[in-house]
Amino acid sequence: MKITVNGEPREVSAGLTAAQLVDLLELGGRRLAMEINREILPRSQYSGHALREGDHIEIVQAIGGG
Template sequence: MQITLNGEPYELDQPLSVDDLLARLDLDPRRVAIEYNLSIIRRPVWPQTIVQEGDRLEIVNFVGGG
């Protein structure tokens, strides 16, 4: 199945939770914020939010800026 992750196509073998996706991407969950199909999803619902075929995710963090 394919999702769109940060604007790029991304392949997954099967649906998985947002938590598991972060682990797979080796991202520190405390450092990021996630938009799931154009809505913010808050940390508490990451474990029960299952990423499905065609979903669009934006995973962001803070970088240097003015």
Template sequence: MTVIVNGEERLVAPGTTVTALLDQLKLPSRGIAVALDRVIVPRSLWPTEVLSPGAEVEVVTAMQGG
């Protein structure tokens, strides 16, 4: 199935969770935030939050600075 990750289409298996997507993208589980269809997903829900076809996922990396 296709989802949109940071504006780019990406193929993932049905039943893919947020955690599985982050693993596929080789992203760390710390220092990032995830929004699914414009709603922030709490880190505690990443392992159980299943992506639906056409879902829009935004992954934002925290940066230090000012």
């Protein structure tokens, strides 16, 4: 199925969850926020949220500094 991640089109397996997308993008263990179709998805819901054809996903990472 086709989705858009941070403005880039991607082809992924049907039924992919938000958690699996994080792993696919090698972002596991990082502090990040995910927005799907302009709605923030709480991290506690990543594993239970199946992505759908045409979803627009924005992922931002927290970067510390000082």
